[in-house]
Amino acid sequence: MSYLKPPEFVAKMIDAGEAKVFMSARDTVLRAYMAGAILALAAAFAVTITVETGQPLVGALLFPVGFCMLYLLGFDLLTGVFTLVPLAWIDRRPGVRLRSVLRNWALVFLGNFAGALTVALMMAVIVTFAFTVDPNAVGQKLGAIGESRTLGYAxxxxxxxxTLFIRGVLCNWMVSTGVVAAMISTSVSGMVIGMWMPILVFFYMGFEHSVVNMFLFPSGLMLHGKFSIADYFIWNEIPTVLGNLVGGITFVGLTLYATHARTGAARNRPTRQNTNMRTKVTV
Structure with missing residues (x-):
């Protein structure tokens, strides 16, 4: 059977969180860098499709390809470690401390940002012929996204x-559900199907993903978007990171842990004799 029952995949979640805590700084940053870069390419892909077809749903349908690739390659997103890593601390795994959880988050943030920024620069070069002409339609769209999702909130x-914070919460509720859904199956096809659906929901609904925004907003700034670096951090990235943290750990990590790893006491079932007695009384 390729399906794992909830207690089994929740145990995998805790094990995964523990493994990430003890990963070397080198590997943590490198895996985060590649995750940020691949997700940024997927975002650029989705924006390009949306601009060329005029159908946002098509872009949203195809965006999850990047998430699936980075997950299957073993790379790490900030949204995922927000959900998985704290579980190892909450479960009191030996050697897991709060500071080691925070260390992992900081390293993954830096790696994701570096990877997304690399792709942002590459895409800015592509859509402007190395900054020698005005941005094409895709470049203009990237700039417009940056303006609407910073100054629009402000x-x-x-x-x-x-509103921005809640969109961040809902985003990682869906994204972390995708991470967990991949653990439900032991087959590649099952993992992909499980991941695809919640990622589609978050992208089409316009929820705020901290790592996707690490690509969208720097590229928008490079392409003459009418907002500032301060606008980006204050009116998007920081509240989005906090919303992603709350959404992932609260609505996915802790709920699954509480009911499948630390279950409550089961109610006593009535015995056959008691059941028969109730039936006689009722009759």
Whole structure:
């Protein structure tokens, strides 16, 4: 059977979190770099499809190819480690400390950002012929995304910040569900199907993913988007990271852990004799 039952895949989640805690800094950063770069390429791919077809659904349908590739290659996204790594600490695995969890998050953030920034620069070169002409339609779209998802939130003040945060929460609820869904199956096809669906939901719904935004916004700045670096961090990246953290650990990691790794006491089943007595009384 290629399907794992919930207690089995939750155990895999905890084991995966523990393994990431003890990974060397070199491997953590390298795997995060490649994850950020591949996801950025997938985002560029999806934006290109959306611009050329005029159908956002088509771009969303195909975007998960990047997520599937990076997962199957064993690379790490910040959204995934937000969900998995704390479980090893909560489960009191030997040697896992809060500082080691924070260390992993910091290294993965840096690696993801470096990878996404690399692709952002490459895409900016492609859509401007090495900055010798104005951005093409894809480049203009990237700039517009940066403006609408920074200044657009800022225009609404506190309500915009709350909206941004909630979109970050919902994003990693879906993305981490995709990570977990890949652990449900032991076959590649099962993993891909499990990952594809929730990633499609998050991308089409326009939820905020911290690593995707590490590509979209720097590329937008390079392509003359009318927003600043401060706008990007204050009105997108920082609230998105916090929302992704809350969404992943609260709605995926802790809920699965609480009900499948640390289950509550089961209610006593009625004995056959008690059942018969109730039946007689009822009659």
């Amino acid at each position: 225009a609404h003040g506190a309500a915009g910040m709350l």
